[in-house]
Amino acid sequence: MPNVFIDSEGFANEYWELYVGMQFQTIDEAKDAIKKYNLKKDVQCKVTKATSKKYVCKCSQKAENGSNWKIWLSKSRRNVTFWVVSVYNETHTCSSN
Numbered sequence: 001m002p003n004v005f006i007d008s009e010g011f012a013n014e015y016w017e018l019y020v021g022m023q024f025q026t027i028d029e030a031k032d033a034i035k036k037y038n039l040k041k042d043v044q045c046k047v048t049k050a051t052s053k054k055y056v057c058k059c060s061q062k063a064e065n066g067s068n069w070k071i072w073l074s075k076s077r078r079n080v081t082f083w084v085v086s087v088y089n090e091t092h093t094c095s096s097n
Contacts, residue, residue: 016040018071022085027055030073030083045069055083067091 018037024030034057038045049056053075059067072087 018085018088018090020085020088023076024073024083025081027073027083030055030085034071043069045071 016037018033024033034045044060045057046060047056048058055073057071059069061067068089068091070087070089071085073083074086076082076084
């Protein structure tokens with residue numbers, strides 16, 4: 001996938017997947033995309049770090065089942081006005097059911 005800006009609406013309509021290099025114009029759009037991903041995939045995550053430069057979510061079921069799902073967004077080094085997925089471990093071994 002190319003590194004293009006994705007708004008949460010475009011994410012929901014086209015991709016339903018997250019990937020390293022994915023860019024969002026605002027942290028709110030990134031948060032919305034993560035929420036939509038979790039709803040679609042029927043998983044739950046919790047925010048483990050939220051600062052002005054980093055936003056990290058991990059599987060909320062990690063302690064129970066060892067799921068390694070994690071997404072880490074950070075401000076772009078080239079242009080600090082947008083957020084980019086810099087780390088993404090998509091392995092989910094659980095569901096909220």
